[in-house]
Amino acid sequence: MAIHEFRDRRAAGRALAQSLAAYADQPDVRVLALPRGGVPVAFEVAEALHAPLDVFVVRxxxxxxxxxxxxxxxxxxxxxxxxxxxxxxxxxxxxxxxxxxxxxxxxxxxxxxxYHSRRPALDVRGCKVLLVDDGLATGSTMRAAVRALRLLQPACIIVCSPVASVEAAALLRGEADEVICLFTPAHFHAVGKWYTDFSQTTDEEVMELLDRPHGPT
Known part of the structure; x- marks a missing residue:
């Protein structure tokens, strides 16, 4: 296996979307990205599934x-x-x-x-939420997101990532309703090792992607 699996986050998102095809064109599906790196990945997922896109902020x-x-x-x-x-x-x-x-x-x-200066956060109550990041190393950030998101009463939470460590995937299976990762390498090292281009995602890029129309027309 090559050390670089994905050209960049957008390419990773397109690959991830193929594993999420069952959620396409469902009116109760919402795609939430962990900013900033998760946004380009989630954008491609939302585009492919014709689902609304928003961010869920975690630090x-x-x-x-x-x-x-x-x-x-x-x-x-x-x-x-x-x-x-x-x-x-x-x-x-x-x-x-x-x-x-x-x-x-x-x-x-x-x-x-x-991120919500131009429009309010999506209402996720009773919805199927695809919670997306660009990679899961320890899983602690995503775990916080899942627990916080539960308070908004979605129907279910599906954690989605192009790549995750074995440990992070196992941790999150105990928190989310489902975990979907394209691969979980035994020797993970760091998220950036699995991308050829892992340059920082900027606030401007996040805003530009969020401003594009999403969901069914």
Whole structure:
């Protein structure tokens, strides 16, 4: 298996959409992307399925001084998920965690305001929600999203990703109604390893994709 499986996020989204064809043209299907990297993937899914597209904002909580290492995540709806094992092993204090949460909450709220400045968030009550990201490494961010999304009372939540670690996929099967990944490599390393082009998705790109019409015409 080549180390790069997808040319870019849009190509990954087109491939993922093929595995989601059963959800095409269903009026109760909604596609929600985890911004920012999940948006180009989800855009292609929404296009292929003729389904409405929106974002569901989530922020990883990085360990102070080692921000790439997740100790949890926060999501829309004031949902917070902490990895108790990481917190215990590193001896993180409540005050240290609170500082990280405060900073990430500010960025989460900024993104919510920006992404929904031109239209309100989709109503997902009673709908089948396809929750999309560009890859799942630890699964902690997606887990926070699933738990927060449950509060909005969708009919079901299907986690969708082009690639996931074995551990993340197993974790999320205990949270979501279904998990659909194109592949789960035994040696995952990092999400970016599975893309030829993994350049950062910008707020401008997110807004441009969200502004395009979606759903049945």
């Amino acid at each position: 990883k909580l990085g360990v102070p001084g080692h921000e790439e290492y997740a100790m949890g995540a926060i999501a829309t709806g004031h949902m917070q998920v902490l990895d108790d094992e990481v917190v215990r092993q590193l001896g993180l204090s409540d005050a240290a965690i609170a500082r990280v949460v405060q900073a990430e909450r500010a960025e989460l709220e900024r993104r919510e305001r920006q």
